[in-house]
Amino acid sequence: MGDSGKEEYKIHTFDTEIQQLLKTALKDPSSVDLEKVANVIVDQSLKDSVFSKEAGRICYTIIQVNNMPMMALVNPVYDCLFRLAQPESLRKEEEVDCLVLQLHRIGEQLEKMNTQRMDELFSLLRDGFLLEEGLTSLSQLLLLEIIEFRAADWKMTDAAQKYYYSEVAD
Template sequence: MPWTGAILSPSPVKSCWGWVVMGEAGREEYKIQSFDAETQQLLKTALKDPGAVDLEKVANVIVDHSLQDRVFSKEAGRMCYAIIQAESKQAGQNVFRRGLLNRLQQEYQTREQLRARSMQGWVCYVTFICNIFDYLRVNNMPMMALVNPVYDCLFRLAQPDSLNEEEEVDCLVLQLHRVGEQLEKMNGQRMDELFVLIRDGFLLLTGLSNLAQLLLLEIIEFRAAGWKTTPAAHKYYYSEVSD
């Protein structure tokens, strides 16, 4: 089933420092310096005048770069949201959103091949799709079309072979910090099932690194505390990680 059926409505955007209201796309500054000059211009134009560029190409550029750049994959959702809002205001269309979700679906369907081919690409994909889920809203609610794909990616990260990879454990925990509470509200049963895997991995798997054990215990306690970190837990876990 395609993921492109719903229309996005305006909503606040959550930055890493809290909730802010998205202004005009042209007023926002984004970290796109890692692109070549031509692509930078393409993205800047898409943010200011989306009708003047090929928005399917823009979607492909953003997805391709997100699969290669870990830093960009963490923040690309904000840029995607701004382009969608700009396109909606200018033309009332959703070419960019459709192209973006089509590419996400294509990559989702070949996620095992991606993981086998490139661990970094796989981790970047999970980070990116969770970032998109975090930012994009339909009638001020998370996109239902992305709930199960995001869960499926997190379930893959909770499999025994992934829990033995610190890179995947780190990704799993970071994404649960970011979107776990939202996901649980959308489908609490799947979150329960996911945490059964996480707890079993923590308790039963041999060979887990000390860092992986620490991260898994932290996210178990984080959810148990209502998706919040107490000051004591923050001090304990972050001092352990820094040590």
């Protein structure tokens, strides 16, 4: 793949050493300490909620390099998703959108690696959907959609697709 096909990541806020570590992990995950990479990504995500979306993209790319989930990244990714499933995050549409996007991308693979944590995460999401006050209509719709998506074995029927995404367009 040429340089024009490479995806750019927002890692410029890190010092040079960490930027190099992340770039290497994105190209050849087996050549770096993935636990260190995961810790860097989680720490930055906890400091900067906007970076959480970028963190998901980075982890997804690292996982895809070998076409299989990397065990070293599973728990840190779950940690980020749990952070996004907290009540204060569920009240922010951007964070709900990020959470749902990441679950669409890697939820099925994460569940295969640790079903118990996925069950705990979705318990939080259901409680948030049902009990949390102050959620926007879009956040509620996104949460319901991802709950149904998982319940349907990480697939979406044409009818569900039409319902959820025609509602968003309205």
